[in-house]
Amino acid sequence: MGKTFAEKILALKSGKESVITGEIITVSPDIVMSHDNTAAIAKKFKQIGINKVKHPEKIVIPLDHCVPAATEKYATNHKEIR
Incomplete structure (x- = not known):
């Protein structure tokens, strides 16, 4: 299944290739x-x-x-x- 728009943005901003629902990540908002x-x-x-x-x-x-x-x-x- 494909990634949601939010998952794509959060992966990009966290420097990760991918993120999943429930995962804790650190990002800095633009x-x-x-x-x-x-x-x-x-x-x-x-x-x-x-x-x-x-x-x-x-x-x-x-x-x-x-x-x-x-x-x-x-x-x-x-x-x-x-």
Whole structure:
């Protein structure tokens, strides 16, 4: 049976010829996506002493809730995300 799209990508990124379901592998993502509740999540990280992300150039956060910002609170959150 052929490999799934995900299996092909994970094999490529892990440097292996092939991977199988259930196998534990280590990969580094090219791009990471988050959602626009990231401002709240960032505040929690700051509370535990984490003030920056390792690779900010690899993060994409689409603002897809309450756009344009309907309240000052949303506008502030969007500004913090940017």
